[in-house]
Amino acid sequence: MKIKICGLSTKAAVDTACQAGATHLGFILSKSRRQISPEKIAEITCDVPQNIQKVGVFVNEPLVFVKNAVKLGKLDIVQLHGSEDMTYISALDLPVIKAISSLQQSKKYEGVTLLFDSPKGGSGETFDWKTDLSAVETPYFIAGGLTPENVATALHHYPNAYGVDVSSGVETKGVKDLSKIEAFIKNANFVASQS
Numbered sequence: 001m002k003i004k005i006c007g008l009s010t011k012a013a014v015d016t017a018c019q020a021g022a023t024h025l026g027f028i029l030s031k032s033r034r035q036i037s038p039e040k041i042a043e044i045t046c047d048v049p050q051n052i053q054k055v056g057v058f059v060n061e062p063l064v065f066v067k068n069a070v071k072l073g074k075l076d077i078v079q080l081h082g083s084e085d086m087t088y089i090s091a092l093d094l095p096v097i098k099a100i101s102s103l104q105q106s107k108k109y110e111g112v113t114l115l116f117d118s119p120k121g122g123s124g125e126t127f128d129w130k131t132d133l134s135a136v137e138t139p140y141f142i143a144g145g146l147t148p149e150n151v152a153t154a155l156h157h158y159p160n161a162y163g164v165d166v167s168s169g170v171e172t173k174g175v176k177d178l179s180k181i182e183a184f185i186k187n188a189n190f191v192a193s194q195s
Contacts, residue, residue: 001155001192002163003185004055004141005170007034011044013176018052020185023163025052026079029069030059033174034167038073045074055079055097063091070094079115086112097141101127106136115165118144129157141165148183155191164188 005017006026017025025048027041028034038056045054056075058066060082070078079097080089089096089112099115100106106114116133118125127144139162142154147169155161170180 001161001188002141003188004163004165005167005176005181005184006055006057006143006165007032007167007171008044008176009034009036009040010176012178013181014044014048016178016181017185018048020182021189022181022185023052024055024077024165026055026057026165026167027073027075028057029066029073030057030061030081038069038071038075041073041075053077057081060084063088066092067094081117086110099143101144103131103133103136106138106140109138111138113162114138114140116140116142116144117165129154133158134160136160139163143167145169146184148180148187151184151188152191155188 002023004024004026005022007028008014008025027036053076055077056069056073057079066078077095077097078092081099097113097115098109099117101117116127118127125145141163142158142161143165146154146164146166151164166184170184171177
């Protein structure tokens, strides 16, 4: 089970996520209240173990901006939340996670790791758990309104999910809450250990 904590911006939150067992750390590089610079990412992740993937999140940014941010931030994966197509993804020549909000969109991104999210990622809006994802053949994360309290339910809906992704669900008043990060990871890992 892959667990991604997204919207990180402090060393304390990064360290907590790593120690609690996160496999992926997400950093927002496009305009957002959680936006962080590539230089700051490199600074707060300087001692992150190599087995933990650093993910840069972008929305319709120019390729040169993304490639430069990946280099400066020492990122491992690019997560795309805009209207980027397969031509754009191929030009990146990097591992990609593509955020989408419907099963129909998944057909456009064959061979790409997907992230099923509500239409407004990072908003706390819940992804429609009635969506049947059993036909999805590529690895996929589930996101959209996940919290420490509902991650187990989400994983029961989607037992084939490659991973889970959370941002606002581990915040209190818009700030990453270290105890919520720990609880989310613990609860997700517990479900994974039961299957």
